[in-house]
Amino acid sequence: MNLDAKNEMTWCPGCYNFLILASVKKALTELGLDRSKIAIVTGIGCHGKIYDYLNTRGIYGLHGRVLPTAMGIKLADPSLTVIGFAGDGDTYAEGMEHFIHAGRYNTNMTLIVHDNQSFSLTTGQATPTSQQGYKNKAQTLGEFNKPINPVHLALASGASFVARCNARDTNHTIQILKKAIKHKGFSFVEIIQHCLIYNKETSGFDKLMYKIKDNNANMKKAMFLAEEWDYNSKTGKIPLGIFYQERKPTLEEKWQKKLK
Ligand code: SF4
Numbered sequence: 001m002n003l004d005a006k007n008e009m010t011w012c013p014g015c016y017n018f019l020i021l022a023s024v025k026k027a028l029t030e031l032g033l034d035r036s037k038i039a040i041v042t043g044i045g046c047h048g049k050i051y052d053y054l055n056t057r058g059i060y061g062l063h064g065r066v067l068p069t070a071m072g073i074k075l076a077d078p079s080l081t082v083i084g085f086a087g088d089g090d091t092y093a094e095g096m097e098h099f100i101h102a103g104r105y106n107t108n109m110t111l112i113v114h115d116n117q118s119f120s121l122t123t124g125q126a127t128p129t130s131q132q133g134y135k136n137k138a139q140t141l142g143e144f145n146k147p148i149n150p151v152h153l154a155l156a157s158g159a160s161f162v163a164r165c166n167a168r169d170t171n172h173t174i175q176i177l178k179k180a181i182k183h184k185g186f187s188f189v190e191i192i193q194h195c196l197i198y199n200k201e202t203s204g205f206d207k208l209m210y211k212i213k214d215n216n217a218n219m220k221k222a223m224f225l226a227e228e229w230d231y232n233s234k235t236g237k238i239p240l241g242i243f244y245q246e247r248k249p250t251l252e253e254k255w256q257k258k259l260k
Pocket of ligand 1: 010011012015016046116194196198
């Protein structure tokens with residue numbers, strides 16, 4: 001399957017988005033999916049340019065609206081493999097309400113969040129996952145507020161597949177993406193992807209990362225692992241891997257049952 005698109009690359013040279021793109025292409029190729037049956041949706045942010053570089057169908061959408069657009073596509077044609085790409089600002093600020101309800105609804109689709117803890121496309125303002133004290137053009141005195149923990153939030157919202165990986169570790173990311181796309185239900189994959197230009201303080205987090213074994217439906221364990229890192233501290237441990245996975249009825253299945 002040739003997923004290469006011929007558009008000019010406008011990410012900064014060396015940006016970790018290139019690694020995410022490579023991981024996505026490899027995961028889709030190894031899954032052997034029919035390219036015409038893949039639909040992608042992107043939001044607004046540096047991540048969104050992935051739309052131009054992946055030769056699939058879909059919609060380059062609005063800021064924060066990846067999830068409702070992806071859900072609409074899936075409900076209109078359940079035979080499609082639907083994948084949403086979004087940024088941390090996109091998902092946890094403008095799109096926060098959609099993120100919570102996506103967990104509740106459990107539509108059979110995948111959300112991949114490129115989390116660089118910064119609104120990098122618009123020159124580095126703080127997002128809901130930026131660490132306290134992060135100084136930028138908009139918050140010259142530093143971010144006052146504590147970051148949210150999206151992994152914890154996804155678990156609390158009922159997401160049936162919750163995982164985190166590191167963009168720099170492509171082999172691990174490919175394996176997680178394959179499992180997320182194969183999972184029947186709403187899959188959330190948070191990819192830690194440091195920006196080379198803004199919020200460079202986060203680039204040292206790699207040394208805190210470690211891999212966990214796939215966790216199935218043990219919520220207590222998943223919550224414990226999610227709490228190990230609060231997106232704020234520069235110490236402690238950052239677990240990577242599948243925090244939670246459970247087969248639950250999807251929105252499409254619940255809907256079909258009602259129609260009978
Ligand atoms: Fe990548 Fe940051 Fe450049 Fe955006 S601003 S393309 S996230 S390095």
